[in-house]
Amino acid sequence: MIEPIVAGPRPQAADPLWAKAQALESAFLSEMLGHAGVGQTRESFGGGAGEAQFSSFLREKQAEALVRAGGIGLSQSIFEALKRHEAQK
Numbered sequence: 147m148i149e150p151i152v153a154g155p156r157p158q159a160a161d162p163l164w165a166k167a168q169a170l171e172s173a174f175l176s177e178m179l180g181h182a183g184v185g186q187t188r189e190s191f192g193g194g195a196g197e198a199q200f201s202s203f204l205r206e207k208q209a210e211a212l213v214r215a216g217g218i219g220l221s222q223s224i225f226e227a228l229k230r231h232e233a234q235k
Contacts, residue, residue, distance in 0.1 A: 163232070167224035171217050175209035176202075184208065 184205055213221060 161225075163228045164221070164225050167221040167228065168213050168217075170224055171220040172206070172209045172213045174220060175212050175217070176205045179205045179209060 180202070212218075
């Protein structure tokens with residue numbers, strides 16, 4: 147099992163700000179996985195255009211799994227910033 151990088155209490159899953167923060171971290175990680183070459187079509191024995199089209203879905207699911215496992219701590223930072231911003235209103 148993958149342990150979370152950021153230790154400490156997690157916000158409640160019911161909090162809409164936490165869900166938005168996780169979605170943003172997931173989108174960020176998906177982009178980073180793409181730039182790292184995850185899911186790129188191989189030169190030989192590749193799946194063709196279909197593989198290239200659907201590889202983004204695989205990266206999105208991998209990024210979501212990373213976030214569920216604790217991510218890189220970006221969700222926590224975003225959540226705390228959103229909470230501070232909300233408290234200032």
